[in-house]
Structure formats: C-alpha cells, structure tokens
Amino acid sequence: MGQPDGYDVVVLGGGSGGYACALRAAQLGLSVALIEKDKLGGTCLHRGCIPTKALLHAAEVADTVREAGHVGIRAAVDSIDMAGINAYKDAIVTRTFRGLTGLIRGRGITVVEGEGRLVGPTTVDVAGVRYTGRHLVLATGSHPRTLPGLEIDGERVLTSEHALHLDRIPSSAIVLGGGVIGVEFASAWTSLGTKVTIIEALPRLLATEDEESSRRLERAFRRRGITLKTGTPFRSLKHTDTGVQVTVESGESFEAEVLLVAVGRGPNTAGLGFQEQGLRMERGWVLTDERLRTNLPGVYAAGDIVPGPQLAHRGFAHGIFIAEDIAGLNPTVIEDTGIPRVTYSDPEVASVGLTEAAARERYGEDKVEAVVYDLAGNPRSQILRTSGCVKVVRVADGPVVGVHMVGARVGELIGEAQLIYNWEAYPSEVAQLIHMHPTQNEALGEAHLALAGKPLHVHG
Numbered sequence: 001m002g003q004p005d006g007y008d009v010v011v012l013g014g015g016s017g018g019y020a021c022a023l024r025a026a027q028l029g030l031s032v033a034l035i036e037k038d039k040l041g042g043t044c045l046h047r048g049c050i051p052t053k054a055l056l057h058a059a060e061v062a063d064t065v066r067e068a069g070h071v072g073i074r075a076a077v078d079s080i081d082m083a084g085i086n087a088y089k090d091a092i093v094t095r096t097f098r099g100l101t102g103l104i105r106g107r108g109i110t111v112v113e114g115e116g117r118l119v120g121p122t123t124v125d126v127a128g129v130r131y132t133g134r135h136l137v138l139a140t141g142s143h144p145r146t147l148p149g150l151e152i153d154g155e156r157v158l159t160s161e162h163a164l165h166l167d168r169i170p171s172s173a174i175v176l177g178g179g180v181i182g183v184e185f186a187s188a189w190t191s192l193g194t195k196v197t198i199i200e201a202l203p204r205l206l207a208t209e210d211e212e213s214s215r216r217l218e219r220a221f222r223r224r225g226i227t228l229k230t231g232t233p234f235r236s237l238k239h240t241d242t243g244v245q246v247t248v249e250s251g252e253s254f255e256a257e258v259l260l261v262a263v264g265r266g267p268n269t270a271g272l273g274f275q276e277q278g279l280r281m282e283r284g285w286v287l288t289d290e291r292l293r294t295n296l297p298g299v300y301a302a303g304d305i306v307p308g309p310q311l312a313h314r315g316f317a318h319g320i321f322i323a324e325d326i327a328g329l330n331p332t333v334i335e336d337t338g339i340p341r342v343t344y345s346d347p348e349v350a351s352v353g354l355t356e357a358a359a360r361e362r363y364g365e366d367k368v369e370a371v372v373y374d375l376a377g378n379p380r381s382q383i384l385r386t387s388g389c390v391k392v393v394r395v396a397d398g399p400v401v402g403v404h405m406v407g408a409r410v411g412e413l414i415g416e417a418q419l420i421y422n423w424e425a426y427p428s429e430v431a432q433l434i435h436m437h438p439t440q441n442e443a444l445g446e447a448h449l450a451l452a453g454k455p456l457h458v459h460g
C-alpha cells in the first residue's frame, strides 16, 4: 500500500478526473496516492461513455442491416442477441480497464483500494489508514438522481446503470428525461426494437443545445417512431402487472415495460467528511475558483463534482490542469464553453461554444450572424443517407463563437469545430482551409464559406 503519508498529491476517486490527475502528477515527478473504492476508470469506463457507446454501435449495426436494401444489399436482422451485445460491450470495458490499470501502476502511483473519508484538511482515512498529501484532489464523481415519488428498483424502474445490464430488450420503455443520457438510450433501444416514449419537462430535447439542433433531433426521432412528450412534467408512477404506468401533470398516462429515469446526476459528496472540514459547497457541488482550487488550502476538485458540463474529457482536462498547477506550470484556465459536446444518438448532435441565443444575449441581438448549412448539400452525407445540418454562429466582423451539428457521424467533426472555436478563428480564415471531398467535414467548410460571404454549394 505504500507509505500512508507524505505524498505530494492524494487523489480521492479514480474516475476520469482523478486518474488523469494521478497520471499527469506522476509524469511530473510528484508522488501520488490514488484512492478508489470501486474500479479505476469510474463512471465513464464502467457505467458511462464506453458501455453506452458500445450499445449504440450495436444498435447502429442493427439499423444498417435493416436498411441495407436501400443500397442494394439484401439482408435482414434475424434476431437481437442481448447476451451477445453485452459480451461485446463488456469485452471492450474489460480490455480498456486492464490497459488503464497497467498504465497507472506503471507510473509508480500508489493505488489504495477502499472508501476514503476526509478527516483533516488534506488527510483521507481509508479503513483506518491515513493518507496525507501536500495537496488533495477531490474527484468523487456523480450518481444518477431521481425524483420524489420515483423509487428505483432496478427491475422496472431503472437508472442508466441498470439499463446497461439488462439481459433483454424491453418491448417498450418510457424514458424520463430528454437530456443526453435519455436521448442516447431512447435511440439505442429504438434501433434494437423497443417502443420508446420520452417524457421531458422542458420544452425540448437536449435543452442546453442550440434550438436548431433540438428541432432537427426531434424531427428525426419522430420519424424513427419515438413518441416525444416535451413540456410534460412527471407527476406519479404506478406499477402494473406488465410494467409501469407514468402519469404526467396534465393527467395523461403512459404505460411501458420499463421506466428509465434519466433526470440528471448529482455529486458524490455526502457523508465523506467534506462539510466537517469546512469545504465550501452549494447543493452538494464543490465550489472552486477558475483554477479548480477550493476554499481549503491545498485542496482542489475535479470532474463531475464541480458544477458544469458532466463530461469525461472535462474531467481529464481538470485532472491534468490540477497536476500542472500543483507542479507550478501555470496551466491555462479551462473554459466550459470551449469543451466539445457530443450526443451519440442517431442522428448525432455535436456542439462547441455558444448557442445562437446565448451569443445574441452576450454580444447583442444585432451583433451576431449565423448560417445553417443543410447536409442535403453534402454528398458524403447523402451516401450515408443521413440528414441534418451544420450551424455556425459568429460575432459580426468577429470570430466563430459556436458550432452546432446534427447528423450521422457529426461527432467526428467536433475536433475541427473545437479548434475553430478555441482558436477564435474567423470564418474567412477557416474558408481558406481546404476540406477533403467527399467528406462530411466539407459541410463544416461550406458553412464557413457561406459565413465568409462566398457560399459554394448553397442555393439562393
């Protein structure tokens, strides 16, 4: 277990934020203890990003086979073998887990297995052994939330964690919550044959995305046969002989075999001694300054416990930032708006920067320009038989401040979009860059050409 005290850095929680910090700190020559009560890799690897994307890929394969006739290939989906999908998904998680554990041990990091509790400003107790660091990094992550009157039983009423371990495809499902997690499960299950209804209290799916993206996603989901009930707050739940019945505020009821509760995730900060040490928190979230420092000297926080978008790569970035800050490298402050976001549904939704509405609010109603380039004009998208768009938002005579995309595989375009946003590129600068033909990337190029005043494949 190593020496219990005298570490340069003690990290509590071995998920994306915590292990990235441990890896970078060790790389910088700091001695590190990484405390994890479950499995290194955390939510993202075991219950989040990786298994959901494997499930979504299996779903995409089913759709590809089902729709093969459209490209002249005769094929049919014979049956969906959930055990086979789970084996495929679990194998990816296991392989990645093995790689990650090897990486962490190879960097000379002391891994402490067990539940940690803060017992001093920079001291963590794990089963009676105390680990003190010159610095402490809190990275305990988040858990699925529920609503009053909604008891999760793991059988009929599920969180995403249960949904990832189902041994069957539900015949029907109500997805409560039209955020990223709800939308991704709705998409995967629909492809695998489940009849899905999404119930969302807010007026649109993916409410934090640009309105254009929500509108396009909703249209595509309706076309796929998903029932959407937006602007529809939940009222109550009843168990039935065959599943669940959900009643909404208007009095309307919906029945299904299972209910997925995807109403957001709350921070894992209760009962860990944080309050007792005087850590500044708000509704369970750990408050930090822009350098991720808490109010306690030497104590930092990373990842989902810090208010902001709950994304694995934000956790990685936090972890790396903190390690470099501790090592005195003066890293650049991370801005949440510059962090790329992808929802891996069919169609995918990807974005970086501000929505058009947020840009107008920040820069002024008449100081913002936006262009929507429809993927109908992009041959590669037609080959893939996807519809959608690339929307680019700029400050008038200024840089690009938002990129929003909908369509199959647009998540893969976010790399270029985030460079454009984070380097504060002007549309005219991007317009100079030549995009490979035929690619979906061209759509991003075309949108910038249009915004630079020289549209190419655009009508009107």
Ligand SMILES: Cc1cc2nc3c(=O)[nH]c(=O)nc-3n(C[C@H](O)[C@H](O)[C@H](O)COP(=O)(O)OP(=O)(O)OC[C@H]3O[C@@H](n4cnc5c(N)ncnc54)[C@H](O)[C@@H]3O)c2cc1C
Pocket: 012, 013, 014, 015, 016, 017, 018, 035, 036, 037, 038, 039, 040, 041, 042, 043, 044, 045, 047, 048, 049, 050, 052, 053, 114, 115, 116, 117, 139, 140, 141, 142, 160, 181, 268, 272, 302, 303, 304, 305, 310, 311, 312, 313, 314, 315
């Ligand atoms: C279904 C789903 C899909 C997702 N898909 C994506 C995606 O595609 N892309 C993306 O970027 N993000 C995705 N996310 C979000 C992503 O998983 C999280 O943002 C990320 O895991 C947060 O990292 P973290 O280090 O803050 O917390 P976690 O990954 O939650 O890690 C926290 C770790 O701390 C440990 N821990 C907690 N308390 C203690 C304690 N007292 N002692 C010791 N150990 C403790 C936990 O066991 C856990 O391993 C998804 C999440 C879910 C639920």
